[in-house]
Amino acid sequence: MAEAGDGAIQVQCLKDINLSLDKGDRLGLVGENGAGKSTLLRVMAGIYRPQEGCVKREGKTVPLLDISLCLDDNATGRQNIRLRGLFLGLSSEQISAHEQEIISFSELGDHIDMPVRTYSTGMRMRLAFSISMAVEAEILLLDEVLAVGDSAFQAKATARLREISDRAGIVVMALHSSPAIMKFCNKVAWLQDGAVRMLGECHEVIRAYDQFMHSKEKTDA
């Protein structure tokens, strides 16, 4: 952390990130809290701009980054489908065409006409995820959001994500659960203090990361 001239505090979150992903890649991001996983996802999504270097993306990018998930609490589920659809760059006609499919995938039933503030966390996630799936995403960025769904929905969601990567898309997800990453990802990047500590094949990185975390647990205890 550094203090700039006007008293504002600047935080350097990421440094020297060199990463290139190709069609069909499913990258898992692991790292301790505050390692820069979410920040990296936001940079990939084009929401934060890097101060140095550049980000090159080819294809429709859909971010799903926060537990609030870009939903408007006071609007109904149906209104939120429109709202988030527009945020993701869908046209009005595309949204109407996909509406039914989104509602059925989210399994919200009659709740769809209730304000989102009455939803549980899992219901919100199901809605937001279903809307994002309706977009023909080529690059999907997920931040821990699937963790709040029940196991049935998680299985369904994982299957959908696999479909995306199979039809030549890229999925990047930050996750704390090593088994989930092993199940889904083919590549893993381990972030530490804003830099990539290790990048490579899934099992290898996860093994090293788990070992590191275990030894940290022991020294802390």
Next chain:
Amino acid sequence: MLKESLSSFLRGCRTWRLWTLLGWLDIQQRYARSSLGPFWITLSMGVMVGAMGLVYGTLFGQDMKSYLPLIGSGFVLWALISGILNESCFAFINNANFIRQSDVSLWVYIFQVLWRQMIILAHNVVVIVVLRIVFNVKGYDHLLLFIPGLLVLLLNLTWMSYMAAIWSARYRDVPQLIASCLQILFYITPLMWWPHMLKKHQWIITINPFSSLVDLVRAPVLGAYRSQLAGVLPLFLL
């Protein structure tokens, strides 16, 4: 830099479906479950114009027949100006949730404020129409000139809003500062009084850009015609 900001502006314009929906949802939610709904806007404006008009018209010894339309149109326009500038301060602050998750152009949130205030204006215009009919204001020749006037006003408010939004997001004193400036401007802009009533210190009107901006829309509405473009054009230089 210039090219980038222009493309961001155009991207913002193109997503009109998004900001019209955002603005509309705001209005819908603000008046949800109230029986009058958004017509509270019309009602409270009507009552305020009536009450203030009676008191100040009497204080200034004015003829109600011309004074009430003046104060009515003045208040409606000021509600638009102060509404846009006050609320644009929070355009980015209140939308942090959306901004952090989506790469849509930041102009979307400015247009959201403008659109919301345009909906409010549409409700308030009823007050002007009623006043014009009740007091039989003549002069329909130049009435439609209020449209280009309103456009110039909105264009100016657009850049002001964007600056207010950026500054407010960075320095949290700005919303307070803007609110109190607008309070002062309300009294020194000829809204409740005719410009000619200010015998001395006419310069207050001359240097206040809002008096020409307000006049540009109000003069046609009141059945007068005055070309004030010269006073407004310099604003675009900023």
